[in-house]
Amino acid sequence: MQDSLIETGPADAQPLAEIRLNTGLSIIIPTYKEVENIPHILNRLDALRQNYNLTLEVLFMDDDSQDGSVEAVAASGFDWARMIVRTKNRGLSWAVIDGFSAAQYPILVCMDCDLSHPPEKIPQMVLGLATDQQMMVGSRYVPGASTDDDWGFMRWLNSVVATMLARPLTSVRDPMSGFFAMRKADFDRAQDLNPVGYKIALELIVKCAFGNVGEVPIHFTDRVHGESKLTLKEQLKYIQHLRRLYLYRFANAMYLAQFLVVGASGVVVNLLVLSLLQLIGLPDALCLAGGIGVSVVTNFMLNRRFTFSYARDRNIAAQFAGFVGASAIGVAVSFGVSLILRESAFEGMSYGLQLAALCGIAAGMIFNYLGNRYFVFRKTHIRK
Structure with a gap:
């Protein structure tokens, strides 16, 4: 597969006309007990929306948290943000798929709610889609990218091993990323989607047969509010997911x-x-x-x-x-x-x-x- 690194400079230095952002964006955010983070991410997305005069919608795909998340979105007053509560087929990957299916705009963006993914990088990702890239990934492992200093050795090792296991499926340097953008038209053509676990980007790269995937360097920030959902059970699901993808590809x-x-x-x-x-x-x-x-x-x-x-x-x-x-x-x-x-x-x-x-x-x-x-x-x- 061919990969490319999109270097565009600081996002806030890119005028809207240069980014060629002339279509709407649907930003899908899967959530489970993220009530503390919802106001913060909405404020950052609103700042981005105003800076670039964006047409966007934000869909929070919530797995029935019952922690006040619904009320938090309603209290924001943003008519472009809404909460969809899911009570069946719960899980991060299926939440994203359901959100992509419900999206109304031509450009789809997936990101986490825990503020680990910088919304300010979204314009650069859309710029990549304006060229020949089929997907743009917010990457931790390309020149210019970084992570918080308190990542620990085991967390780093876990990420490296997971990436290596996915190498036969794609040469993307950060296929584990949960921050990516793609065209809705490409998603609508995807067949046999059958994810398990939390690595939906890898599922889409394989099932959509993406040959051109660009990577934008990001600074990955550890969550401040809430608890991580990355458990041993989810890591075992990743192995199961890899098996499915290997069977599909080979x-x-x-x-x-x-x-x-x-x-x-x-x-x-x-x-x-x-x-x-x-x-x-x-x-x-x-x-x-x-x-x-x-x-x-x-x-x-x-x-x-x-x-x-x-x-x-x-x-x-x-x-x-x-x-x-x-x-x-x-x-x-x-x-x-x-x-x-x-x-x-x-x-x-x-x-x-x-x-x-x-x-x-x-x-x-x-x-x-x-x-x-x-x-x-x-x-x-x-x-x-």
């Missing part, structure tokens, strides 16, 4: 990788069962068959739950029958190769049976994957 590679991971667990199960049966004194053929049989069951359950999770709503009995049928060639190959190698290449060797079983598993794996990916768990069988 579907075949990800399905294969997950299938192989499940297959590796099946190897462990296979060898454990095989070894136990061997200790009992059963014939080699029965030991091999027992290991394969138990691993088939565990592989089916794990693949249904994780690898091909989109198919979990289908009848499990019929699906297992299909899984066994589609895997039959792979099982036969695995069993046959294992027996042949046990009686030839590994005959008389210590753990020869186990080595033969490993080779058989590897030979059958490709047949198992193709059969399950394109027959048992075909997406065309799933109604969206």
